[in-house]
Every structure is written in structure tokens, then in C-alpha cells.
């Protein structure tokens with residue numbers, strides 16, 4: 393059977409670091425409030441000067457992942473690009489990344505599933521590989537949030553949470569009798585909550601897509617019903633984890649590491665508690681990066697691998713919930729060394 397195996401990872405964070413103290417100079421917030429409610433201490437943002445888009449951050453992460461896999465870009469059968477902050481309204485950031493990688497024909501597909509972009513991307517890669525449509529896939533998650541945040545007190549509930557960054561994984565189809573690679577995935581969406589976390593404009597439903605009045609009202613900035621999203625996450629994440637484990641026929645104690653989307657440290661601690669997981673089973677790095685949306689799970693994987701928290705033969709569950717709302721989980725086992 394052909395299995396979709398993660399061969400390598402890579403990450404890129406722009407060097408500018410924003411502390412909670414800096415944000416407190418711009419809006420009515422405090423380091424204490426941000427750390428207590430979210431766990432976040434700092435985040436990376438792109439430089440103030442210069443046009444840097446999601447594809448530029450994604451490119452840097454992709455180069456690292458490709459080099460670690462020992463693959464040339466022209467050996468890729470497919471590029472998947474997950475982002476909620478695309479460089480342009482269209483074409484997709486995947487095409488811009490493809491161009492920067494020096495490719496002229498390789499297909500590129502954007503995934504617009506926000507915080508679950510990596511989970512939808514892994515599942516898409518798995519389907520392409522199992523069906524024989526592709527053998528080598530590059531999956532990138534990249535976000536530039538900082539250019540789209542309301543950094544006045546009006547936007548403080550959202551602005552303090554998000555960070556810029558990118559991460560990439562190389563996924564390969566391998567013939568294996570053992571249970572390796574993606575063992576199972578579970579994806580869900582519930583559009584009832586579409587307005588609970590959204591950017592309203594510019595949008596095709598408005599003519600013109602945005603106007604000065606809308607800009608004055610701040611309708612170009614993300615809005616979030618934080619309490620509702622929080623409640624949904626705390627309920628759905630344990631549920632979808634049980635679902636994916638059951639599909640894969642893997643017990644909770646056979647999982648070496650859980651890598652949740654990094655939306656709020658308290659959400660992930662609640663997940664840990666609900667599943668009664670022992671210390672060290674859930675990976676957290678939101679403290680240093682904030683919420684990097686589609687980049688957050690592969691970014692955490694890259695760090696977890698570097699720190700030896702997961703390695704050859706290890707079983708990892710990726711999980712998350714975000715705008716849409718969408719939620720899901722993917723279970724993956726790395727081959728032995």
C-alpha cells in the first residue's frame with residue numbers, strides 16, 4: 393500500500409519580534425492580560441518597510457524543507473499552500489511560491505481553511521498520494537497577519553493574538569506494509585459559525601468590494617467572537633481526537649505527541665486535562681509565536697522534531713479548530729530510522 397509520509401520540515405520566522413509591552417504602547421492592553429488569557433509573550437512580524445507576502449515567508453520555509461528532504465523543486469508533483477492571508481486576492485499564493493521555486497508547470501493549489509489549513513492540506517496530500525496522482529508533495533502553511541490587524545484599542549482582542557510566520561513539510565508516497573505515514577484523518581466544518589471569526593471586506597458580495605466608509609468602520613479587520621470559538625474548541629478538539637484514534641485503531645497511550653493548533657494556551661491545556669494526558673504529551677510554542685494560523689501546526693512539528701519530542705517511529709496527532717468554523721485531526725506515524 394502507498395502511504396503519505398512526512399520526510400522533512402522547515403520553518404521561517406521574520407526576525408522582527410513584538411513583545412506584549414510594545415503592543416501595550418499602541419492599545420489599551422497589558423503583558424499581564426495577554427499572558428493570563430492566551431499564554432502569548434511575543435510574536436514575530438514582518439519588517440515595517442518592504443512588500444513581504446505569505447508566499448515570501450513560505451518560500452524561505454520551503455527551501456529548508458526541500459533541502460532537508462534532499463529534493464530538488466522540479467521533483468515535486470504538487471504544491472499545496474495553506475493561508476488565510478494570501479499575497480493577493482488572486483492568483484493563489486501557491487502560484488507565487490511555484491514561480492519563486494523556479495518551476496513552470498508543477499500544479500499549485502491553495503487551501504483556504506485558516507487554522508485547519510495544515511490538517512486539510514495533509515488530508516489532501518494523503519488522498520493524492522493514495523490515489524497515485526502524486527508522489528512528492530510540498531505543503532506550506534504561511535501567514536502575514538500583521539498588515540491586516542487593527543492595532544488600536546478597538547482591535548485589541550484580535551491584534552494581540554496573531555503572529556507572522558511560515559512552515560513547510562515534504563510529503564512522500566512510499567510503499568509500505570507497516571502502518572506508517574498518515575494513518576487516518578477526520579475533517580469537519582460548520583458554516584453556522586462563519587461570522588464568529590471573519591474578515592468581512594473587501595469581498596465580492598459588496599459593490600464596490602470596499603469603500604471609504606467601510607474602511608472607517610474597520611470592516612477590513614478580523615472580528616472574532618472569542619468566547620464562542622473558545623467554547624467550540626474545548627468541546628470539539630477532544631471529540632475529533634477520539635474520532636481519528638478510533639479510525640486508525642490506535643490507543644491514546646500509543647500516541648507519543650499531540651500537536652494542537654496554537655490558538656490559545658488555555659485551550660490546549662483544557663484539551664490536555666479533558667484527555668487526562670500525562671505531562672509533556674502536548675506541544676506548546678504559542679508563547680513565542682502567537683497564533684500563526686496555517687503555519688502553527690507545521691511550525692510546532694518542526695520545533696518538536698528539533699527538540700527530540702518526536703522522532704523516527706513516533707506517532708503524532710495533529711489537531712485544531714478555527715474560522716469557518718472548521719476542525720479536524722490527522723494521525724501520522726514516522727517510519728523507523
Ligand code: COA
Nearest residue numbers: 420421422425429507548549552618619621622655656714
Ligand atoms: N487587553 C486587555 N483587555 C482586553 C483585550 C486585550 N487585548 N481584549 C479584550 N479585552 C477585554 C474585553 O474588552 C473584556 O472587557 P469587559 O469585561 O470590560 O467587557 C475582557 O477583556 C474580557 O474579554 P473576553 O473576550 O471575555 O476575554 P476572554 O477570556 O474570552 O479572552 C480571547 C479573549 C480572545 C483570548 C479568548 O476568547 C480566546 O482565545 N478565544 C479563542 C480564540 C481562538 O481559538 N480563535 C480561533 C483560532 S484563530
